[in-house]
Amino acid sequence: MGIMADDIARVRAATDIVAIIGEHTEIKRSGRQWMARCPLHGERTPSLSVSPDKGVYYCFGCQRSGDVITFVQEIEGLDFGGAVEMLAGRAGIHLHYTSRDESAARSRRRRLLEAVARARDFYHQRLLDGRDAGPARNYLRSRGYDSDLVRRWKIGWAPAHGEILAHHVGLSDDDLRDSGLGRINDRGSQYDFFRGRILFPINDERGDTVGFGGRVMPGVDGPKYMNTSTEAKTYNKSRVLYGLHEHRKEIVKAGRAVVCEGYTDVIGCAEAGIELAVATCGTALTAEHVRLLKRFSASRLVLAFDADAAGAAAASRLAAGARQLYAWEQEFEMEIWVAKLPSGQDPGELARTEPDALRAAVENPERFLQFRVDRVLADGDLSTYESRAKSAERAVDVVSEHPNPLVRDPQIVNIAERCQFDIDLLRVYANSIRSRAEDRTVHTGEDTRDEDIRLTPEDEALQLAIHRPGEAAGRLHATLFGDPVRREAFQALQDEGEVVAASDRVSPQAAQTLHRLAVDDGTAAVDDVLARIAGIAARRAMNELRRQAASSHDPAMRQHCSVSLAWLKSQTERLEERPTRTQALADLLPWLIEHGRRSEGSVSGSLVASQADPG
Numbered sequence: 001m002g003i004m005a006d007d008i009a010r011v012r013a014a015t016d017i018v019a020i021i022g023e024h025t026e027i028k029r030s031g032r033q034w035m036a037r038c039p040l041h042g043e044r045t046p047s048l049s050v051s052p053d054k055g056v057y058y059c060f061g062c063q064r065s066g067d068v069i070t071f072v073q074e075i076e077g078l079d080f081g082g083a084v085e086m087l088a089g090r091a092g093i094h095l096h097y098t099s100r101d102e103s104a105a106r107s108r109r110r111r112l113l114e115a116v117a118r119a120r121d122f123y124h125q126r127l128l129d130g131r132d133a134g135p136a137r138n139y140l141r142s143r144g145y146d147s148d149l150v151r152r153w154k155i156g157w158a159p160a161h162g163e164i165l166a167h168h169v170g171l172s173d174d175d176l177r178d179s180g181l182g183r184i185n186d187r188g189s190q191y192d193f194f195r196g197r198i199l200f201p202i203n204d205e206r207g208d209t210v211g212f213g214g215r216v217m218p219g220v221d222g223p224k225y226m227n228t229s230t231e232a233k234t235y236n237k238s239r240v241l242y243g244l245h246e247h248r249k250e251i252v253k254a255g256r257a258v259v260c261e262g263y264t265d266v267i268g269c270a271e272a273g274i275e276l277a278v279a280t281c282g283t284a285l286t287a288e289h290v291r292l293l294k295r296f297s298a299s300r301l302v303l304a305f306d307a308d309a310a311g312a313a314a315a316s317r318l319a320a321g322a323r324q325l326y327a328w329e330q331e332f333e334m335e336i337w338v339a340k341l342p343s344g345q346d347p348g349e350l351a352r353t354e355p356d357a358l359r360a361a362v363e364n365p366e367r368f369l370q371f372r373v374d375r376v377l378a379d380g381d382l383s384t385y386e387s388r389a390k391s392a393e394r395a396v397d398v399v400s401e402h403p404n405p406l407v408r409d410p411q412i413v414n415i416a417e418r419c420q421f422d423i424d425l426l427r428v429y430a431n432s433i434r435s436r437a438e439d440r441t442v443h444t445g446e447d448t449r450d451e452d453i454r455l456t457p458e459d460e461a462l463q464l465a466i467h468r469p470g471e472a473a474g475r476l477h478a479t480l481f482g483d484p485v486r487r488e489a490f491q492a493l494q495d496e497g498e499v500v501a502a503s504d505r506v507s508p509q510a511a512q513t514l515h516r517l518a519v520d521d522g523t524a525a526v527d528d529v530l531a532r533i534a535g536i537a538a539r540r541a542m543n544e545l546r547r548q549a550a551s552s553h554d555p556a557m558r559q560h561c562s563v564s565l566a567w568l569k570s571q572t573e574r575l576e577e578r579p580t581r582t583q584a585l586a587d588l589l590p591w592l593i594e595h596g597r598r599s600e601g602s603v604s605g606s607l608v609a610s611q612a613d614p615g
Contacts, residue, residue, distance in 0.1 A: 002098040003084055008069075011084055012500060014091040017068040018052050024075055024249075033519055040064050040074050040252060041297055049519035054466070054499045058516040062297075065515030067500045077205035077248055077295050086206075112179045112234050113208050115169050119181050120201045120209045122168050123156025127198070133157040135217060136198050143264075144352045153200065153267055158214060160196035163189070180211055180232025193229065196220065200263040202228070202235070202281055203245040205292065211235035213242065213263050213281060225262075227282040238286045241278040241293070242266055248296050250275040256300035257293050258339070258362055259285060260347050265304065268351030272358050277304070277347070287328065294332045302365045304339040304347045322401045325368060330403070337365035372398045373411055377418055392419040396426060400433040455522075457532035458486040462513070463522040464529050465493055471526045475589055479596020480537045485509045530585050531575045537592045538572045544599065 018034050021027055027036035027050065038048040038059040047061035058065040064074060072083040088095050097103040127133045127150065136157045140150060149155075158165070166182045173190065176182040182192050197214030204210050211228030228235045243266035244251075251257045258277040260266055269277035280289060293301065325336050339361040341350060350358040366374070373395050380391030392415055399411040412430050416423040455463070458481050464472045478494070481487035489510040492502035499518045503511040522529075542565055549561035574584035 002102045003081060004096045004098060007088070007093065007095045008084055010093055011087045011091060011095075012055060012068060014093060015068045015087050016052070017055055017057065017071070018050055020068055020087075021048070021050060021057065021071060032521060038062060038064070039249075041255060051519045054518040056499055056503070056515045056518045058512075058519045060516075063512065063516075065512045067503065067515075074295075075249075075252065077244070077292070082206060109233065112175060113210070115171055115175060115179045115181065116209050116211070116234055118169055119165055119179075120154055120156065120212075122165060123158055123194075123199050123212075124151075124154045124201075125156075126159060127155060127157035130157060130159070132159055139217060140198065145267075149267070149271070154209075156199040156201065156212075158192065158194035158197045158199055162191040162195055165192045165194075166190040177231070178233040180228040180235055194226070197226065200242070202240060202242050204240050205244050205248060205296075207245045208234075210240060211237075211281070215263075225282060237281045237283045239288045239292065240281055241289055242281055243270070243278045244292070244296070246270070247275050247277060251278075251293070252297045255297050256302060257296070257298040258302045258304050258347075260304050262346070262348065264348035265346055268348035269304070269358070269362075272351040272355035274359060274362055276302075276362075287331075290328050290332055290334070294334060298334065300335045300337060302337045302339050302362055303368070304341065304362065322368070322372065322398070323403075326401065326403055336368045338368055338371040339365045340371070369399065369402055369407065369411060373415065377415070382419060388419040388421070392416075392421055392426065393429070395419070396430050397433065400430055456483075456486075457529070457536055458483050459513070459517060460522060460524055460529045461533040462486055462490055462493070463517040463520065464524075464526065465490060466499060466514070466518050467521050468526070472530075475530055475585070476533075477593040477596065479593055479600065480533055480589075482536065482540055485513055489514050527581055527585060530589065531581055534585060534588050534592060535572055535575055537596070538568050538575075538588065541592060541595055542568050 018027060021034075021036060021039075024039040025036045025048070027034050027048075028046075030049075032051075032053070034050040034052065035046040036048045036050065037043050037046050038061055040048075040059065041062040041064070043061055048057060048059045050057045055067050056065065057067075057071060066074070069080065069083045069087065072078060072086060073080060076083065076086065078086065085095065097106065127136060128147070140155070145155070166176060167190075169176070169181060171179065171181070173184050176190055177184065180193060182190050185191055194212060194214045197216055200213040200215070201209045202211045202213060211232060211234065213228075214226045216222045216224055216226075227237060230237060242263050247257075247266075247270070254276055256276060258269060258274060260269065260277050260279040262279055266277040266279045269275075278293070280286075290301070328334070329336055339347075341347065341361050342354075342357060345353075347358060350361075376395045376398055377391055380394065381387035382391060395415045396412065399408050399415070402408050402411075408430065409427070412426050413423055415421075416426045461472075461476055461480070465476055476490070478487050478491045481490055485507070488506050489502070492506045492510065493499065493514065496502040496505065499514050503514050506514070545561045545565050545568075549558045549565075552558055552561070568588075571584050571588045574580040575588070
């Protein structure tokens, strides 16, 4: 984000990671560390470990990790710069940016957002007590919106007269236009963008109001809904979801979100106790929306829309079509489901009339493909052979859009049974439909989470370097690590001297490894740890020597390899006996480190030839 590195370091130093995490979950001391139920994925037993002295956390349940800035990014859904700015504001730290242009741009955006917030408050107050807002208040009451609900969601009223807000906010022409609050007419005069509409403020994931959705009063000409113009610098409809800021914590806990079509649907769901709902703002669901929800740990999306508009038409409206939804399931590793609402009712209406039915529909959804197949067959005529054939064809067409053959085939069986056709015949038909498309195969593998969590000898060595660097000084080196991730992590730790700084310069995998090992001190004896990593490094060196000997035609080289192999074998045997372990480490570690250094910079065969005989 262009924030000065010194300022980022000041923010980290001034922030108590235990206190920040404690604002979102109960956290208790456990020895030198702290343990909590992870608020990033929701759980019953504590698996989030926090090391305040290292300034990092690691969850053994969901494998998320990082420092206090990373945690704020995850829990609040912010980018890196936004998280730093939030923590800086709490700590009273003034941030500096790497360029004047960037500083000016961020200052202007903040000024525009402040103007939108003033407009929100103006519109809201106008609805509460403006004489011209009486019809709007009456309409909202008729729809079940009392004053408490209006205040909770900051609903407002835009006066029908064209310049009232523009005069109230007092912006320059450029700022009025770029904030989305108004425009300039042909005579050069300012006028309001929204006029004579009930307004729903739209917040981004940080809680900043970035725009509005405006509903026209019944019986008044004009589009039913109108959103802030896409020309506004504060508002991007493809990246904002109504209700996300309000429901983000519940979405994180539940690991799912309910996607609706309108603002009143979100409010209705909330009133029915479903604090998981979000809505697109006058646009189809986009990859940016899905990515945003995934940032808030939503691994399941439940689509909730008018059942009469379901099926392919609804998919086209909610996204780029069914194929796109299936692609997102794979890309973002999530599941897409559909809430089966009663025919002709949307979530907002159902929340007022039958909240229990709405909750049941959301709690018991159907997979998207199954929902579409059921709709096609329910709408078809299954009374004659010809009509069953048409229904079967349409249902198979729907199934053929799914990329996974393991999902498609059970649906083909289902269609065959319900339409009374031969299964093999329908399979042939389904394959003919997909003949021009490449089938995607699904690869399943074992769950490696437990393996990832179990400490390897290289993990123990890295843990030793993190928690007891003085005891490992001069005895550990990057060349002892065969795993590239552990090697990268160790080298960065050596260069930077502490975990957080090292994490900033390495790959995500190496950073996660550092965080995981930093929250657990480790209890193994130093020589035991060193013996294990030395043994692995020695076996690696012996394999290399065997390859060199096998490929060399030089008798002297082959003899040298043989001598080195014999020496390494004897040293590894000494490592296994406690009385000889300390001396074996003193002899073996320097040889292995030098071997690794030369091997990295030498051509094949030059290492052994240039080394003196070991021992």
